[in-house]
Amino acid sequence: MTEPLTLFPGITLRCFPDHRFKHACLSIGLVRPMCREEAALNALLPAVLLRGCRAYPDMRAITLKLDDLYGAGIGTLVRRVGSCQTTGLYASFIEDRFAMAGDRILEPLTAMLGQLLLEPVAENGAFSRDFVESEKKNLIATIEAQLNDKRAYAQEQLLKHMCKGDSYGLPRLGTREDVQAITPESLYAHYRSLLATSRIDICYVGSAPAGQVAALVQPLFAGLSREDLAQTAQLPLCTAEPAELTETMQVNQGKLCMGFTTPITLQAGDHAAMRVMNVVLGGGMTSKLFVNIREKNSLCYSIGSSYHSTRGLLTVSAGIDSHMDGAVRRQILEQLDACCRGDITPQELTAAKEALRTGLQGVMDSPGAIENYFATGAISGLELTPAQEQQALEQVTVERVAAAAKTVKLHTVFFLKGVSQ
């Protein structure tokens, strides 16, 4: 990476010059604190921006232009990173050298991205009513479609109860009710306030030199009036009372989700050991959960754990036959207990480290992964390179994994119980 460039106060460009790829990417993210009042607005905004701007007043005009730019894609960027979220736009496009002679892509594409973000179709202090209403419908459909993915649904219910007082318990895209309450006026007012008060992170991965990218991007923001910026520091986790929850649904397979807390986060404690411990316990086909519960005992179809490193949460999720919940629960706790006792074979430790290492090494092999890694890191507060992170993981021992496991405490269980049709 070249040094981050501060284009204007609170507006930073990070460039990753790279000649290996056939395509490049450019993202512009407005960074916000995650909160109930904003989540739905921030999720809806980029979708409305992508409906039209002054130069390309409707979707068809946008698509025609993108087709001419060799099928470039501009999509919404809505990310949650710990107690913050990002809303904005993400573009990916082939490198100029693969276009036919004389055609250029980076320059017109950057201009287009700026137009979509900063010159939307709006009048009298409101976005187009048509755009807002139809995108509200789409967003609500997306939120409700989560019902279709039972595993994601169960996980969301778990976090919702576990983190009731914390932003992490909020659905990433807001609730149906919050989306419904949005008006063209309220969204536009929010949009103006976002442009004035948000930290703006811009990220480019591709073959163009940083100076060239800066020269293309800087003019986009020159006319923007700015005020005091909203806070984007990571906040400590705040959990609700522990609970045992069951919901019944007409599905063949039940989903068991267990939520644990740990004081270890990116900001505090032995973060590297906790990441290794998560993979030993439930990351992939060599993990204790997979090998013992699925392979040895055929008690479930799918099982895995996730470490939410910005919040200090560990979740385990399993797809099971609904009458098996007791047995699966017991075994999950037994496997966690084995981690606490340091009952971890050298093979398990090596496999976990190798898996993490492979993941980190793979980061540098695609523009999208590079963008995601560094843009997310800049918000989580962990501005390491994959190589530095890897070095920290290599040094983790069984003792450190066991010590990390001992900090993990069961908090809440959510069981989505299937009833046969």
Add this chain to the structure above:
Amino acid sequence: MKQYPRLSEQLLWRKLPNGLTVCIAPRPGFQKKLAYFVTDYGAIHTGYRLDGQTLRAPDGVAHFLEHKMFDLPRGEVSAEFAALGAYPNAFTSYDITAYYFSCTENFQRSLRLLLEFVSTPWFTEQSVAKEQGIIGQEIDMTADNADSRVFENLMAAMYEKHPIRTPILGTRESLAQITPQVLTQCHRAFYRPENMILCVVGDVDAAFVLEEAAKLPAGQGAVEKLPFGEEALTCVRSYVEQAMEIAMPTFQLGFKCAPTGKGEDAIRREIIGDLAAEALFGESSGLYTRMYEEGLIDSSFGGGFESVDGMSMLTASGDSDHPLQVRDAILAQVPVLLEQGLREEDLLRMKRSSLGRRIRDLDSFDSVCFRLCAYHFSGFDYFRFPELYEQITAGDVLDFLRENIRPERCCLSVIKPVKED
């Protein structure tokens, strides 16, 4: 090395004495390495002749075999890959079965392991019985998945004889007929080097790959796939629906097309089919904009041309409250397009877009491997795709629409939400 200057690519192609085809795409400067070992054998190839004997394997056997290949006499191989920091995986499609791993280190040992486990049949009564339980669970999970159901229902309604009408996983009944003998026979018939390709993408030692691949023994005896039987171009049924626990109705529409056959003409037809889909209902078409603005479709809508050994179709799918209206609007648009014709500049724009997307896909190792293998079995060197675009005319696209997008070729599959009491 064969050069593809328009893509800044080169490939090493070799046909080895044991019959195996090897293809290597060098990727200097990348950490990741990916190897695909693929057989020209998928879920639809249940009928075959081996040593003059006509055999009919139970439905779902190709997928079952894929699961069981990971067993070796000394145990399951996933742990061995994990210890090397490599990720093995596999998938079974209608016409191919692929085994692959990605890694950043220990490529040579991982490659040996891949070649070993895919060419070592090891099936016991006990392990087959256990897998029947696991895949039974997988079938239940697919039964809960609206996207799978909508597609499988469509295939069963469109096709009378072609085995695509049966799900890749088979049924609980067909699984029960699978024995170690059945698996051994299918393995012997189709997992022979002459029926397979080894494709590697990454910065690897090509000589090592060729040397290891050459060690595989050639197949014994003669094998041939049975033809699928003459299939009419009209659909068996024109409409099929099912109720499931989902939030919003989802649909898939299919237009039955003649099989594409093999070789350069097959991929040319595929590109024409894709351009025709783009011209008819692609994001830059007038019809797409109209349907989107009328709320008939949302951003989940999309489609294109798909072909499998012995069948091909144009398909469109998405979430919609009014799938019948979407179907009718698409059918009604064809005469309009035929009347208007396709302007040269519009065709050029669509070609740019389609070409650009294919070029961008080459940054994905998986996409490169998958396409090189799948097109190899169709008798085409995939990296030659840019030159095919030049020959395609507006007349080709319009002829495709005239011939194929007709009511009697059309079938609509809908999944509706279960009605609340």
